[in-house]
Amino acid sequence: MAASDDRCSVGSEDAVIRLLMEEYKSLRAEVTQRVAERTQLIVVAGGVAAILTAVGGLSFRTPHLYVAIAIVLFAVVWGLIGSRDMMLLGAHLVRLENRINLLAERAYGAPAVLTWERWISLEQGRRMSRLPWTPWRRRLRRRSTFDET
Known part of the structure; x- marks a missing residue:
């Protein structure tokens, strides 16, 4: 951020x-x-x-x-x-x-008071990263990091 x-x-x-x-x-x-x-x-x-x-x-x-x-x-x-x-x-x-x-x-x-959306997004990213489609995996890994920059 x-x-x-x-x-x-x-x-x-x-x-x-x-x-x-x-x-x-x-x-x-x-x-x-x-x-x-x-x-x-x-x-x-x-x-x-x-x-x-x-x-x-x-x-x-x-x-x-x-x-x-x-x-x-x-x-x-x-x-x-x-x-x-x-x-x-x-x-x-x-x-x-x-x-x-x-x-x-x-x-x-x-400490972090709101965590639901971040948790659910990370969890969804983990589930989707197990799928065999390589392009999706790379994009989801990038999306699920939630960099603060």
Whole structure:
């Protein structure tokens, strides 16, 4: 993290921490809302696809099965796009956690007070690094270090 990002007058860390915590809370609420919306979309798409399949049967001669497949594919693609956005939110939350932890340590002498996003990102990086795809492994290792520079 650049030094210019952490400049604040002595004693004003508390106010900066409060502002950053408000941003942190709103971003966590946005992640929670996106997860709920994505789950709802998958449930509705699955339900509609099941109803269309039940009404039209599993026949390729009627459009019901094709429409059901299209709906499921749309839900999957939409979910993947949402996952990418949530990964970006998670990366920003990690940066916020690091900054809040740095300010809290400076102001109160407290060790890391926020650790969830950093832990989950590192854990996900460890799991993904076990996959055999070499390009992904290198990129995830770089992402999971969370350098402070």
